[in-house]
Amino acid sequence: MSSELVVAAVQMTSVDDVETNLKQIETQLAEIFKNSQPRFVSFPENCLYLRVAEGEKIEGLTLSHSAFSKLSELAKKYNTHLHLGSVPLYVEGHLYNSSVLVTPSGETLPTYQKLHLFDIQLEGQKPIRESDVFRHGQKPNIIEVDGWRIGEAICYDVRFAELFSQYARQEVDLILLPAAFLVKTGEAHWEILLRARAIESQSYVMAAAQGGTHQSTKTGATRETYGHSLIIDPWGTVVGQVAERAQGATVAKLSRERIDKVRQQIPMKFHRRLQLPKV
Template sequence: MKIAAIQMRSGPEPEANLAALEPLLAEAVAAGAHYVLTPEVTVAFAENREGLARVAGPYEGNPQLAVLADLAKRHGVFLHIGSMAVALEDRRFANRSVLLGPDGQVQGLYDKIHLFDADIAGLNAYRESDTYKGGDAAVVVPVDDIKLGMAICYDVRFPPLFNALANGGAQLIAVPAAFTVPTGEAHWEVLLRARAIETGSYVIAAAQGGVHPNGRATYGHSMIIDPWGKIVAMLDHDAPGVITAEISAEAVADARQRVPALANARDFAKALPR
């Protein structure tokens, strides 16, 4: 199966972002992709909580999702929206990944589990949990004969999630993201390759890139990595674009046989100093 990752530079207005996505999706389909991943915050990359509240509606009856479902159906592909903000009843949002099938129907949903809450010396405290409610379930869904595991951005720093996805059957793991430039330069590639190597899975990472209308700068450098940890497709910049690669279940099985880390893993007691 051929897969594709779309790199974007989303802004705060959903209509403009959907218009920017359409030709990139057409390019991916023209290249033969049957599964296409978009970045985190594809639909709206808002400046702040107030801006997000202005454009992010509930999941049920969501007008942007209806447009995306029509795109998936029109092109006859699995369209994986890396994430979109969905308004919840407690006035927070879910950072939700949505897989749409070639018929335009929802095939899978995943709410980002790990939220970035940090106090960094010299910088303001950042509390993603003030705006978003974290999910609580790992998700693996079929994409034809390939099983897809879902993750979002900061999740890539938590190997147990990827281990759970691989043990749940995932052969391809999606990591849509909006990595900052400093963390992207330092960690993006090595984290993605590590997750592919330790699980013997393909990893596809669709990124936001460049300076956005909200003033944020993201790293870009979308990439697809094979189960042996080799980068098989990459954008070496932060501009919008498309990458594609062929994947196979056989390559996953081969990598897991050569290094059977999933099969060899053991539970162990913790005898650590207090």
């Protein structure tokens, strides 16, 4: 079990073309590994395919797609775990907004399917209905990397504290929150929600985000995302960030000692009064 874990959160400006996004990923990894050796690299929601215009057809992927072979090669090359925040993936015949973990040995594993789908309508804007395309995920999920227990969530999940309560009760060390946040909601809610989730869970939170202007390779349509990828410690302190709304990355060293100190000072697990059903 490692007492420290070096991680990277990668911010992308993905588009509606898998090959273009793969090149972004490859370029970002080369840049990161010039100066550091993260054991775990997190990419945002929609990292391999981002629908630019609402209503456009999304072609789902399977793990036989050549993109995953390329990602396996990259994971082996850099001896690291690559966490694809989400891709449109067929799992047991159904299309999900799904996270995928690529291990240093090149194994590719679907891990978590987004529980809360983004069906909203902001004032003055067109409605967005993620459930028109994807099926809801059914349960939380925890992955393990070098002894670190890592809870998974995706974007809109951040608004549902009961999910994070499950992870807190299972004493995860890190929670992933890959996202493609809108600019309007990002300006109002992004950082405050993420810091709250870190504080209440007493764990690290890493949120790799889409950021910038996305232009369709098919129609020329554009879309804006908020960016501001963050890594936050269990006290709620920001320890890594990408401040610009553009491609970039932030690297941080996570410490188990930091987690233990926070939990010793405020021993929340001994003070919980409400019991939730186990998952």
